[in-house]
Amino acid sequence: MDSLHAIGFYVSSGVLLIGALGVALLPRRGMRGAALAISGLGLAGVYYSLSAGFVGAIAFVCYLGCALMVAGPQYRTVEAVAGSAWRQVGAIGAALLLGVLAFSAFRGDFVSATFKGGPFDAVALGRLLFAHDVVATEAVALLGLIAIAGAAAAWRLRDRTSAR
Amino acid sequence: MTAGLVAVFFVACAMIAVGVFGAAWRRDVSAAVPTIPLMFAGAGIAFAGVARFAAAGGTHLLGQEFAVLLAVAAVALVALGLGIAGREGNR
Numbered sequence: 001m002d003s004l005h006a007i008g009f010y011v012s013s014g015v016l017l018i019g020a021l022g023v024a025l026l027p028r029r030g031m032r033g034a035a036l037a038i039s040g041l042g043l044a045g046v047y048y049s050l051s052a053g054f055v056g057a058i059a060f061v062c063y064l065g066c067a068l069m070v071a072g073p074q075y076r077t078v079e080a081v082a083g084s085a086w087r088q089v090g091a092i093g094a095a096l097l098l099g100v101l102a103f104s105a106f107r108g109d110f111v112s113a114t115f116k117g118g119p120f121d122a123v124a125l126g127r128l129l130f131a132h133d134v135v136a137t138e139a140v141a142l143l144g145l146i147a148i149a150g151a152a153a154a155w156r157l158r159d160r161t162s163a164r
Numbered sequence: 165m166t167a168g169l170v171a172v173f174f175v176a177c178a179m180i181a182v183g184v185f186g187a188a189w190r191r192d193v194s195a196a197v198p199t200i201p202l203m204f205a206g207a208g209i210a211f212a213g214v215a216r217f218a219a220a221g222g223t224h225l226l227g228q229e230f231a232v233l234l235a236v237a238a239v240a241l242v243a244l245g246l247g248i249a250g251r252e253g254n255r
Contacts, residue, residue: 024186076250078193090188101177113220147240151247
């Protein structure tokens with residue numbers, strides 16, 4: 001990776017992590033949606049600096065869609081049943097997870113190989129998605145269909161119940 | 165200045181930890197659901213990093229393919245999570 005790509009990687013990583021912290025910590029849904037869009041932009045930059053421009057474009061569109069759903073006017077507040085002690089245990093667990101993952105990344109010994117693809121290898125990726133691993137692609141498409149149909153059904157049931 | 169697989173893994177594990185933290189810390193379920201894409205983004209970055217730096221032999225784009233599928237699955241799960249949460253919640 002040359003210097004320009006390395007600078008792009010670190011800048012995009014900073015944008016991504018700032019957006020992610022905003023999603024986790026900001027109080028209002030509009031701000032959380034904006035933070036998710038910012039993290040999508042940073043994620044696209046990270047992917048582009050890793051010679052995965054096509055993945056970056058898809059991820060940006062997907063995270064923009066997530067941001068619109070989070071910031072949309074149909075948002076509802078649902079209180080969780082878990083107490084504050086369990087939430088604090090979960091937060092400490094997240095810190096421990098970060099420590100373990102960072103330690104294993106730092107101490108690990110990885111194979112190094114030369115990357116032969118281009119920065120935006122959409123043809124090869126499409127060949128993988130729609131020919132080599134078409135079952136995985138269809139499974140994710142089915143998941144998306146079920147999720148959207150389930151979300152639409154849930155909203156319709158709610159609207160019907162509230163209209164009565 | 166250069167960036168290698170270890171730097172990519174550091175960013176990936178930071179994203180996963182921020183996502184887990186947000187999911188555990190948020191009292192509102194609708195606010196916890198958007199942290200799912202953060203965890204998926206961390207996993208996708210790790211896969212894309214391996215595809216870029218350490219895919220010796222075989223298909224070099226397998227990690228990128230998995231990152232695409234993770235991004236699409238993240239949108240689906242956010243839609244489903246917000247839909248189910250919105251059915252039960254108050255505006």
